[in-house]
Amino acid sequence: MTVTTDVRDTIAHLRVQVADLHAELPRNQLVVWTAGNVSARVPGRDLLVIKPSGVSYDKITPEAMVVTDLEGELVDGELSPSSDTAAHAYVYKHMPHVQGVVHTHSTYATAWAARGEAIPCVLTMIADEFGGEIPVGPFALIGDGSIGRGIVETLRNHRSPAVLMRNHGVFTIGSSARNAVKAAVMCEDVARTVHLSRQLGAPLPIEQHHIDSLYQRYQNVYGQEPTK
Amino acid sequence: MTVTTDVRDTIAHLRVQVADLHAELPRNQLVVWTAGNVSARVPGRDLLVIKPSGVSYDKITPEAMVVTDLEGELVDGELSPSSDTAAHAYVYKHMPHVQGVVHTHSTYATAWAARGEAIPCVLTMIADEFGGEIPVGPFALIGDGSIGRGIVETLRNHRSPAVLMRNHGVFTIGSSARNAVKAAVMCEDVARTVHLSRQLGAPLPIEQHHIDSLYQRYQNVYGQEPTK
Amino acid sequence: MTVTTDVRDTIAHLRVQVADLHAELPRNQLVVWTAGNVSARVPGRDLLVIKPSGVSYDKITPEAMVVTDLEGELVDGELSPSSDTAAHAYVYKHMPHVQGVVHTHSTYATAWAARGEAIPCVLTMIADEFGGEIPVGPFALIGDGSIGRGIVETLRNHRSPAVLMRNHGVFTIGSSARNAVKAAVMCEDVARTVHLSRQLGAPLPIEQHHIDSLYQRYQNVYGQEPTK
Amino acid sequence: MTVTTDVRDTIAHLRVQVADLHAELPRNQLVVWTAGNVSARVPGRDLLVIKPSGVSYDKITPEAMVVTDLEGELVDGELSPSSDTAAHAYVYKHMPHVQGVVHTHSTYATAWAARGEAIPCVLTMIADEFGGEIPVGPFALIGDGSIGRGIVETLRNHRSPAVLMRNHGVFTIGSSARNAVKAAVMCEDVARTVHLSRQLGAPLPIEQHHIDSLYQRYQNVYGQEPTK
Numbered sequence: 034m035t036v037t038t039d040v041r042d043t044i045a046h047l048r049v050q051v052a053d054l055h056a057e058l059p060r061n062q063l064v065v066w067t068a069g070n071v072s073a074r075v076p077g078r079d080l081l082v083i084k085p086s087g088v089s090y091d092k093i094t095p096e097a098m099v100v101t102d103l104e105g106e107l108v109d110g111e112l113s114p115s116s117d118t119a120a121h122a123y124v125y126k127h128m129p130h131v132q133g134v135v136h137t138h139s140t141y142a143t144a145w146a147a148r149g150e151a152i153p154c155v156l157t158m159i160a161d162e163f164g165g166e167i168p169v170g171p172f173a174l175i176g177d178g179s180i181g182r183g184i185v186e187t188l189r190n191h192r193s194p195a196v197l198m199r200n201h202g203v204f205t206i207g208s209s210a211r212n213a214v215k216a217a218v219m220c221e222d223v224a225r226t227v228h229l230s231r232q233l234g235a236p237l238p239i240e241q242h243h244i245d246s247l248y249q250r251y252q253n254v255y256g257q258e259p260t261k
Numbered sequence: 262m263t264v265t266t267d268v269r270d271t272i273a274h275l276r277v278q279v280a281d282l283h284a285e286l287p288r289n290q291l292v293v294w295t296a297g298n299v300s301a302r303v304p305g306r307d308l309l310v311i312k313p314s315g316v317s318y319d320k321i322t323p324e325a326m327v328v329t330d331l332e333g334e335l336v337d338g339e340l341s342p343s344s345d346t347a348a349h350a351y352v353y354k355h356m357p358h359v360q361g362v363v364h365t366h367s368t369y370a371t372a373w374a375a376r377g378e379a380i381p382c383v384l385t386m387i388a389d390e391f392g393g394e395i396p397v398g399p400f401a402l403i404g405d406g407s408i409g410r411g412i413v414e415t416l417r418n419h420r421s422p423a424v425l426m427r428n429h430g431v432f433t434i435g436s437s438a439r440n441a442v443k444a445a446v447m448c449e450d451v452a453r454t455v456h457l458s459r460q461l462g463a464p465l466p467i468e469q470h471h472i473d474s475l476y477q478r479y480q481n482v483y484g485q486e487p488t489k
Numbered sequence: 490m491t492v493t494t495d496v497r498d499t500i501a502h503l504r505v506q507v508a509d510l511h512a513e514l515p516r517n518q519l520v521v522w523t524a525g526n527v528s529a530r531v532p533g534r535d536l537l538v539i540k541p542s543g544v545s546y547d548k549i550t551p552e553a554m555v556v557t558d559l560e561g562e563l564v565d566g567e568l569s570p571s572s573d574t575a576a577h578a579y580v581y582k583h584m585p586h587v588q589g590v591v592h593t594h595s596t597y598a599t600a601w602a603a604r605g606e607a608i609p610c611v612l613t614m615i616a617d618e619f620g621g622e623i624p625v626g627p628f629a630l631i632g633d634g635s636i637g638r639g640i641v642e643t644l645r646n647h648r649s650p651a652v653l654m655r656n657h658g659v660f661t662i663g664s665s666a667r668n669a670v671k672a673a674v675m676c677e678d679v680a681r682t683v684h685l686s687r688q689l690g691a692p693l694p695i696e697q698h699h700i701d702s703l704y705q706r707y708q709n710v711y712g713q714e715p716t717k
Numbered sequence: 718m719t720v721t722t723d724v725r726d727t728i729a730h731l732r733v734q735v736a737d738l739h740a741e742l743p744r745n746q747l748v749v750w751t752a753g754n755v756s757a758r759v760p761g762r763d764l765l766v767i768k769p770s771g772v773s774y775d776k777i778t779p780e781a782m783v784v785t786d787l788e789g790e791l792v793d794g795e796l797s798p799s800s801d802t803a804a805h806a807y808v809y810k811h812m813p814h815v816q817g818v819v820h821t822h823s824t825y826a827t828a829w830a831a832r833g834e835a836i837p838c839v840l841t842m843i844a845d846e847f848g849g850e851i852p853v854g855p856f857a858l859i860g861d862g863s864i865g866r867g868i869v870e871t872l873r874n875h876r877s878p879a880v881l882m883r884n885h886g887v888f889t890i891g892s893s894a895r896n897a898v899k900a901a902v903m904c905e906d907v908a909r910t911v912h913l914s915r916q917l918g919a920p921l922p923i924e925q926h927h928i929d930s931l932y933q934r935y936q937n938v939y940g941q942e943p944t945k
Contacts, residue, residue: 144913229372457600464603685828
C-alpha cells in the first residue's frame with residue numbers, strides 16, 4: 034500500500050495532533066513510564082496514526098509517530114508501532130464513526146477492571162459524559178485479536194465511550210482523538226470519585242430518567258458549539 | 262441592557278482577577294479537563310463575570326471571560342457562558358453579601374456528595390473555616406433553576422461557605438471571589454483528611470463550645486487584617 | 490527589646506533560610522493555601538524567625554519573615570506573625586536544644602490525629618527517624634498556651650521529633666529548622682504508608698530491640714557526617 | 718585497589734547515567750527527601766557506581782556519584798556512599814547477570830511490605846513485567862549483610878525483578894540500571910492499582926497459562942528491540 038501525496042498533508046497534521054495529545058496522558062496522571070497510547074483515524078483512508086512502541090513520553094515528537102493500515106501493519110514511520118496497534122485498528126475497522134482511540138492503565142479505572150466491576154452511574158458527570166455505567170469488557174490476550182473484539186462488542190451496546198477491559202485497563206473512543214482523550218481523563222476521574230465514595234458507604238443512585246435527561250442535554254448543548 | 266463606560270473599568274479588572282483565580286483550581290487539583298468555574302459579582306450592578314463554557318484551563322485569559330446578568334444572559338463577551346452560570350446568578354440574586362462563587366467536582370468532596378453525607382466537624386481547621394459541618398444540598402438538575410435554589414436554601418442555614426450538592430459536586434461562596442476559591446481549596450482538603458481518618462476508625466468529635474470559639478476567633482483575627 | 494547590630498547578620502541569614510525552607514512544604518505536599526509554618530531560633534538570643542500570618546507560599550520572601558521574642562511578641566518585621574507563633578515560642582522557651590519548629594496539617598498525619606491515634610513503629614524508616622511510635626498530643630485551643638504545653642509535654646517523653654496534635658495537625662522539632670522540616674516530610678510519608686498498609690490488614694510489628702538498634706545506628710552514622 | 722585509566726571512561730559515563738536516573742525517582746513519586754538510590758555495575762570490573770549518603774535530589778550530579786568495590790568500600794568519590802551500598806554490592810556479587818539495582822520506600826509497595834504480603838498477579842501488566850506475584854523478602858537489619866542475602870535468596874526463585882523487603886521497602890534489579898528503575902516504577906504502579914482494587918472486593922485471578930503466555934511475549938517482543 035502506498036500513501037499518495039494528497040493524504041500526506043492530512044497525515045502530517047495528524048502526527049502533530051496525536052503527538053500533542055500524548056502529553057495529556059502524563060499531565061492527567063493516566064500513565065507511567067511508556068504505557069498508554071493515543072491514535073487517530075486518517076479520514077477517508079484505511080489508515081491510522083499511533084505512538085511507536087516503548088518510547089518515553091519526553092521523546093514523543095510528530096516525526097516519531099507511525100502510520101499503519103487497519104490490520105496494524107506499518108505503512109509509514111521509522112519505529113515499530115505500539116504493541117496495542119492491532120486493538121486500535123480493529124476498532125476503526127468495525128466502528129466507522131470512531132475517529133480516535135485511547136488506551137491507558139489509569140490507576141482507579143484499572144482497579145475496577147481488576148475486579149471486573151462496572152462503574153455505576155452515581156454522579157451527574159457520569160450521566161453527562163458516559164450516559165450510564167462504564168461497562169466491563171472480557172479478559173483478552175494481546176496478539177490474537179480478542180482485545181479489539183472485546184472493545185467493539187462491549188461498546189456497541191452502551192452509550193459509554195469507555196470500556197474497562199478485565200484485568201487490564203481502559204480503552205476509550207471518540208468523534209476525534211481529542212474527545213477520546215477527554216473520555217479517558219473523565220473515566221479516571223469518575224473511577225476515583227466513585228471508588229472513594231464507596232469506601233465509606235453506598236453512593237446514592239440517580240434515577241434512570243434523570244440520567245437520560247442529563248445525557249441528552251450534555252451531548253447537545255455543552256461547550257461552545259454542539260458536539261454532534 | 263447596556264454596560265456604561267464607568268463600569269467597564271471595574272469589569273476589566275474583574276476579568277483579570279477571575280481569569281487568574283481559575284489557575285488556582287488545577288494548581289490545587291480541584292478540577293480536570295474543562296470542569297469547574299469561578300465567578301465574581303460586579304459590585305453595585307446586577308452583573309457577574311464568569312468563565313466561558315468548555316474552555317481549557319491553559320486557554321483562559323481575561324478577554325475570554327464573559328459578563329452576564331443575574332438571569333445568566335450574556336451581556337458582554339465572545340463565547341457562551343459556562344453551563345453553570347444560572348446557578349451562580351441565582352446565588353448573587355438571592356444572597357446580596359456574596360461577591361464570589363466557585364463550582365468544582367473536587368474528588369473527595371464529591372465522594373461525600375455522592376453518598377449525600379455531610380463532612381463532620383472533627384478538625385480545628387473545619388471549625389475555623391466552616392464553623393461546623395459542611396452540609397449537603399439536594400439533588401438538582403441543571404437547566405431548571407433547582408441547583409441555584411438548592412445552594413441558597415442550604416447555605417442560608419449554615420455558617421459554612423461550602424455546600425456538597427448531592428451526586429454532583431461543590432459550590433462555595435465568599436466575600437470575594439478569592440475567598441470563595443479559598444473555601445473550595447479548604448473544602449477539598451478537609452474532605453480528604455476526614456475521609457482518610459474515617460477509613461480506619463471514628464474521628465474524635467470536637468465539643469460545640471470549642472467549635473464556636475475557634476470559628477469566632479478565626480473569622481475575626483486571622484491573617485494580616487480582619488476578613489469581615 | 491532592641492536588636493543589636495551584631496545579631497542582625499544572624500537574623501538576615503535566618504530569614505533567607507526560613508523563607509527557603511517554606512518552599513519545601515508545598516513541594517512535599519504538606520500544606521494547602523497559606524497553612525503551615527517553619528521557624529528557627531536565633532542562637533543565643535530569646536528570639537525566633539517565623540512566617541507572617543495568612544501569606545501565600547508564592548509571596549514568601551526573606552523580607553516578609555518576622556522576628557518575635559519567646560512570648561510571641563513582634564520584634565522586627567512589617568507583618569503580623571503567624572497565628573501559631575505562640576506555640577513555636579513556647580517550644581523554644583522550654584526545650585533549649587530545639588533550633589527549629591515546623592507546623593503542618595499534612596493530610597495523612599492529620600487523619601491519624603483526628604482519631605487521636607499514634608502511628609505505630611512498623612517500618613524500619615520509622616525506627617530510624619522517630620525511634621518508636623509517633624505520639625499523640627492533647628486537644629488544645631489556639632490562644633491560651635495549651636498548644637505549646639501539649640507539644641512540650643508529649644515530646645519530652647518520646648524519642649520522636651514529631652507529635653500529632655489531636656483534631657488538629659502536626660508539630661515537629663529539630664536540631665535545625667531543616668531537620669524539623671525533614672521530620673515533617675518523613676512524618677507524612679510514614680503516616681501515609683502505615684495508613685495504606687492498615688487498610689488491607691495488620692502491619693507486622695518490629696521487635697523493640699530491632700527498633701532500638703535501628704534508631705541508634707541512624708542517629709549516629711547516617712548522612713555525610715554524624716547528625717548529633 | 719586502583720582504577721586504571723581505561724576503566725575511567727566507562728565510570729565517567731556511568732556517573733552521568735546513574736545521576737540522570739536518580740531524577741526518575743522523584744519524578745515518579747517513588748521517594749521523599751534523600752531516600753532511595755540507584756546503582757550500576759561497572760561492566761567486567763568488581764565495581765559499582767552509586768549515590769552518596771544523605772544528599773538531596775536537587776544536588777545530585779555526576780561528580781557527586783561515588784564508586785565502590787563489591788564489599789561496598791569507597792574506591793572513588795568525595796562523599797560517603799549510600800548506607801544501602803552493602804546491599805547493592807551483595808546483589809552484584811551473587812547475581813552476575815544483574816547490571817543495575819534500585820532501592821526505594823515507595824508508598825504502596827512498602828504498605829504491602831509492612832504486612833509481609835506479596836502482590837498477586839491480577840493485572841496483565843504484572844504478568845508482562847513481573848511474570849507472576851511480586852514476592853516478599855525477609856526482615857533484615859542494615860549493617861550485617863542480611864539485606865543483600867534476603868534480596869538474592871528471594872529473587873533467585875522468582876521471575877520478578879522486584880522484591881518487597883518486610884517492614885522496609887523495595888529493591889529491584891535489571892539488565893541495566895534503566896531497567897531496574899523501570900521495574901521500580903512499575904512495581905509501585907501495580908502495588909497501588911492492586912491495593913485499590915482489593916479495597917472494594919477481590920480482584921479476579923488470571924490463569925497461570927495466561928500469565929506464562931503474557932510474560933513470554935512481553936520479554937521477547939515489546940519495545941523497539943528485544944530486551945533479552
